[in-house]
Amino acid sequence: MLPLPFSGITTFARSTHVPVNECGGVLAGDKPRIAVLGVPYDSATSSRSGARFGPRGIREASLLLWGYNNVQKVAPFEKLDVFDAGDADVVPVDIRATYASIEMATSTILSGGYRQLTLGGDHSILLPLLRAHAKKYGPLAVVHFDAHPDTWDLEYENQPYSHGTPCRRAIEEGLIDVEAYFQIGIRGPTGGPEDYQDALKLGARMVTYEEYRRLGAKNLLPEIHACVGPRPLYVTFDIDAVDPAYAPATGTPEVGGLTSYEAIELVRGLKGLNMVGCDIVEVAPPFDHAGITSILAANLGFEFLSLWAMQPGR
Amino acid sequence: MLPLPFSGITTFARSTHVPVNECGGVLAGDKPRIAVLGVPYDSATSSRSGARFGPRGIREASLLLWGYNNVQKVAPFEKLDVFDAGDADVVPVDIRATYASIEMATSTILSGGYRQLTLGGDHSILLPLLRAHAKKYGPLAVVHFDAHPDTWDLEYENQPYSHGTPCRRAIEEGLIDVEAYFQIGIRGPTGGPEDYQDALKLGARMVTYEEYRRLGAKNLLPEIHACVGPRPLYVTFDIDAVDPAYAPATGTPEVGGLTSYEAIELVRGLKGLNMVGCDIVEVAPPFDHAGITSILAANLGFEFLSLWAMQPGR
Amino acid sequence: MLPLPFSGITTFARSTHVPVNECGGVLAGDKPRIAVLGVPYDSATSSRSGARFGPRGIREASLLLWGYNNVQKVAPFEKLDVFDAGDADVVPVDIRATYASIEMATSTILSGGYRQLTLGGDHSILLPLLRAHAKKYGPLAVVHFDAHPDTWDLEYENQPYSHGTPCRRAIEEGLIDVEAYFQIGIRGPTGGPEDYQDALKLGARMVTYEEYRRLGAKNLLPEIHACVGPRPLYVTFDIDAVDPAYAPATGTPEVGGLTSYEAIELVRGLKGLNMVGCDIVEVAPPFDHAGITSILAANLGFEFLSLWAMQPGR
Amino acid sequence: MLPLPFSGITTFARSTHVPVNECGGVLAGDKPRIAVLGVPYDSATSSRSGARFGPRGIREASLLLWGYNNVQKVAPFEKLDVFDAGDADVVPVDIRATYASIEMATSTILSGGYRQLTLGGDHSILLPLLRAHAKKYGPLAVVHFDAHPDTWDLEYENQPYSHGTPCRRAIEEGLIDVEAYFQIGIRGPTGGPEDYQDALKLGARMVTYEEYRRLGAKNLLPEIHACVGPRPLYVTFDIDAVDPAYAPATGTPEVGGLTSYEAIELVRGLKGLNMVGCDIVEVAPPFDHAGITSILAANLGFEFLSLWAMQPGR
């Protein structure tokens, strides 16, 4: 008998709640350990706020996840020890204080031997996540699903940090290995031609949705595998990579994007890569209906866990 | 001049209301008779309740159906005598009493010479529907659209009946001809690998959404026709076979499913088979927006009627 | 610094989660212990289902509760040890199995020395709650807030149990001390004059909303205190006692009811009585907007806890 | 056992559907006959359209009406023969054609010996309703619940007919007996001081919400009774007389209005007057939430029926 989705306390997929500051070595078992960390921060969004409720929405939807992945043929919750680390502290009025908190929480978790699946929050949180991961793993290959390149220099006057700039900052700080940085799903109007040009100049392999339609997963995935190889890989999934029909609950929706099937197919195709960290961001439940965006995000989280469960040596 | 969709009493497609207990021979004309029966029962759902409002929602949406099917080139309301039999009695607290009521209502209707299009209600109602149909037609070929196999043994402790078990019960009772039992659209996490294995062991030809994408309608439909042949066919359509972007209003949505176009194309492709009964279930209007799920369900009902209108001798 | 309402795991008011089966003596401190138990069952509703999401909705809203009650001048979370016992097991298709589970969970909690605040669920759950409480405390004085008397004999054919019958069953079983049974907020159309007459015959002191408007809290509360005196008191609060403008998210709303202020004022006025158990039922979040019904329910829970915190000897 | 509110075909309170053109004498029984007529027309609204769905929304909500009025102590569906006449034909692009249709339908119904409860539709429909009633009964005393006087001369250039002008037109046509014309609930900004002045000049006894608060029902109702006396009375209830907290689903909401309790108390207080017709208008379900506006409107309809059921000789 499986537990009823409408019943019980809403940790991620009913995993045990272990607060961040208890993510030391004490819980060590034989299985690889995963911590799910929420980051309920949305003060860096440029259009609709609401992603602060992302972790809660995704956790609630995650109770619909039965445990077995029929396509990947793996049961991630059996292969892994998954814990819910709750939410990082955030300071809505101060992005620098928030960044410090996120980085510290993530570093604590990583130092405890966990890998971390992060639930955002707006995309500004990527920077401290990459800081913590790069500190441990060195510069990271990155697969970045998004409608927007997020490589702006300044989105708000004099403000280096926002949800449109984290990838540029990360490259400047040497956190991203630009030899292996994919942007997938990019589309929609931009401020000018320089938006794309800048991303390319910074080293990104940008795959617009239009190009994805031409390539298909069957051509794109081998290119990613060939390029990333054994590098430590971080995957960041901005839910607005997906079309608003499938993911309405987000801050800056762009029409003409990935279907949910296409999104999941691409994530599944990352099997075999050395993913060391991942996140799902920009889910804004106040704009959802029937929970469909949160359900998609929860399923993406399940696919990420499945990838980890299939890693050799894991 | 067509009647205005926002006006009038909401029977299915403005058909005449004939309560179940009046579905005797008195209304017989020359045309084949169809009864549309609602079954507003949702106490067997494992996640979101709300399908008790399915019949009402679909009826309201059905007022948008003009009468001519341009793809099939048939006017079902001219070829058939369609009546709205209202709703079967249900007992929210007692599934056995509800089952008895559904079976009796359906048997009454079938014995009156009608064929029945049923509007659910959650999928648990399939069992008494199959009981009534098999009593008249013998074991039934079944085309079953769904995200889930519904062949669990027990979903709730000690409870043989629920919305996850009707197909196993039906097979155990000999209601389904397992030589011709298709499951289409299956996907998403399950409790374990045994969920799919059990369905296969029970005899189902399971077509996951992933396999459907590989086959396409052009390969799948001939396989169905070849297998089903002249057998009496029952078609059960759980709306969660469709992706939540197209059908958000359902109890246990699974991302990555059929589009509305794909769903309708498959139903249209059943033309020529000996369909003797059909249903549309798991539409939960409290979770709908802009009525899009109910509108899709009403159109599926229209396609079912069109299939009947094209049957030879009908 | 108070924790942020949008952050963290959603137990009731961030209380520690202690599953029902761990509600033994081990956690005993010096303070009175309270367990908050969810009962996510809604299969007995006669109109809109959805109350199965009541416990989750109220827990989420409870994160808005800061800890100090300025009117009662008490800090319940300091005076009491409040735990969240999670949700009782329920069986959507079987009310008797559900009743057994609720009664067992409640008895376990009560036998552990806790008092219990229950979050429903539809009002049918009152019966097993009263069974468990009466087993410990004997027949109970009851203050029952509701738009409906819930003293029907049969709501569904041959079914003694449903959300319209628990009070009659409880009286028949001797669980309610009919010398001290108040119904407050009753209003709206009924099946016939016998609905009210039956309640009166069974011994209820029925205070319709119309009578409440004439009496006011200042006359009604002394009457309750005079009648209840030192008896063990159970308070059951069906949220539809409140007007749908203030509590839209419920299954059978009745217009013309209590405002939220009036509801809270009445609950506060129970100060000094020997309340031994309480519940808040019929909150159906799928019909809420902006969470206002869940927020009201969470505040009612806070007022109940405040009553306990002010009990002499507690 | 009462029928379940979520089940069955949605005529008003499950009354028998008798189309307008069959409202002849054939159905005559011993009881007074009432026809409920929908008028789904909203092209005359000046702000939010949507009232075309008013009749459907109110019918659906009416299934929550059990049959006995406990305050008035009457069972209207036993005392009266209530029929649902369906909806009048309307022509969205042509208000004159719509007016002709409404007047004809109403005259047909009245000539069949019925009294008519009309469900709007926007308030422009009042004019043809009054035309038909005045043709039978002569100039009518009118009790008019509304936030707005609806006595504008022209709302749109060169257009005598709209939802802001019907009362002026009706007075000009001699349909209203201005010796007995009450406007209740008037409030909010107007185009200028002349809006109120004009209503007063035309003969209306305007009771603003502010004045109502001073008077109370206990003073206002006797004034109405004294003034109206035995005259034939028409009651028109624009739902925006009620505060948007209680009735959000309307086209031109005005804050600071009647509560649902106050509205119902006033309607109940019309007991004893010679009401010959009534309507409930401006319910716009697309703007409703949890159906609370439609539920209120259905209850107002129930109160109107109760008034008729208590008329001497009826």
Next chain:
Amino acid sequence: MLPLPFSGITTFARSTHVPVNECGGVLAGDKPRIAVLGVPYDSATSSRSGARFGPRGIREASLLLWGYNNVQKVAPFEKLDVFDAGDADVVPVDIRATYASIEMATSTILSGGYRQLTLGGDHSILLPLLRAHAKKYGPLAVVHFDAHPDTWDLEYENQPYSHGTPCRRAIEEGLIDVEAYFQIGIRGPTGGPEDYQDALKLGARMVTYEEYRRLGAKNLLPEIHACVGPRPLYVTFDIDAVDPAYAPATGTPEVGGLTSYEAIELVRGLKGLNMVGCDIVEVAPPFDHAGITSILAANLGFEFLSLWAMQPGR
């Protein structure tokens, strides 16, 4: 730094507001001039009203449009002088008066040397738009995106004008060059086979969605280019051409339609044609969720502007 989408006054894409009657020559610069005109009229809809809020909804969503079109490689707001002309006067109760107003406003704008992007409003407004454009340009090639042919003769008794008839009226009046009239996206039930036959007889090249799926954009677009050639082209985009999953906010949704990507791809493919006017109609924001329909409509507007910006000599 781009302006924040949630900030500022909501003209279309922050363009300068120039009321219609000021659209004379005074603002002339060197760039081609475009006026965006809203037409908030929805009294001709046959199902759900609400399109009167279309212009407002699309304007609000347009603030998400950054200025550069990465696929077409053009910055329309730099290449063009785009102004927001506000809304045409409409008369909800009188379609003829509304038609006169729309035609006059459009003629004023066209005579000022502007081209016009119109934001509806229901599709009935197409007729006066075509009248004004044909007066200037002669009979127009038309590319008409829609689920419905809109070539009915009469939708309401005796009413030549409604949202289902404008294309027939336009052909009768010689406004459309039927040698180059495409209907794209047609689907769903119709009143009978004559609905499609009539459109074909009138000269339309009807591309049903089913045919589009067979052809693809790569075959359809060359056919359009070959047929339209240098003729003056008017493009009318009824948002219900798009599937309700992507565009729920419309009056008469039909399942099984274009995705947003397909819609935009087709519009982009009109590059090189001599488009002289265009509109986006039937967006009904009260039925939207998360603004996804308005966002799609705003993007379609952006693509139309991009087409203009790429016209030679512009």
Next chain:
Amino acid sequence: MLPLPFSGITTFARSTHVPVNECGGVLAGDKPRIAVLGVPYDSATSSRSGARFGPRGIREASLLLWGYNNVQKVAPFEKLDVFDAGDADVVPVDIRATYASIEMATSTILSGGYRQLTLGGDHSILLPLLRAHAKKYGPLAVVHFDAHPDTWDLEYENQPYSHGTPCRRAIEEGLIDVEAYFQIGIRGPTGGPEDYQDALKLGARMVTYEEYRRLGAKNLLPEIHACVGPRPLYVTFDIDAVDPAYAPATGTPEVGGLTSYEAIELVRGLKGLNMVGCDIVEVAPPFDHAGITSILAANLGFEFLSLWAMQPGR
């Protein structure tokens, strides 16, 4: 003929748009000038974000405001020159930069001889508003409508500025004349007894909702007038002073608050005081339904303008 509320560009009540930096003396007429300034900042909220859409929501609702105040008997748009100054620049990630921008914009406006009605935004914006006003007028009497005292010292660690602290900061900075500082509508749980005690120590005259119910407007208003006298008065209206039934769209709703009628009555009662500035904050449209909160806020704005229009010498 009044303009149609669904038509046209949405400045506040259709007032002329004059950007902040043009608010110099050039527009000077004989009438007192008012600027309506939006401040779309919500990064300081502690619960639900969304108030960044407050200015837009209130502007849209303001189109329902006809121009004459029947209770106050004044036409504010005739007596005053009202302009819409658009929105102040905000920086979501930096509250200090936002504060500087708000203060500068407000100072510019005040120095142009305008008085300012501000539309928030969360309540943190009060501080720079008071800074700008106090710079011109000296320490201000303040009437502060709210459910919360907003006199916390620190809401987030080390952060002096947030939406729970502006009143303490303002008192510390000498901006508020604590001899005349009223808090009205305070209620709900707080962190501890010190929350209220601190407000009292700081000099506030706190009127909880419970006390308001005892006093009534008839006693409270004279107290305010007696205390404030001729001092320059600033009125800040946090919409959560109103009960969530009437104002659901806000970040930290508290049940049991003011009705809309009570709120407006109190504002009207400020007639005669020397109000020099005012605001309406914490309206969060993503949580609204049917626009009722925005409509209430727009009406409060209208009442503020009416107060100014009645000031002697204005």
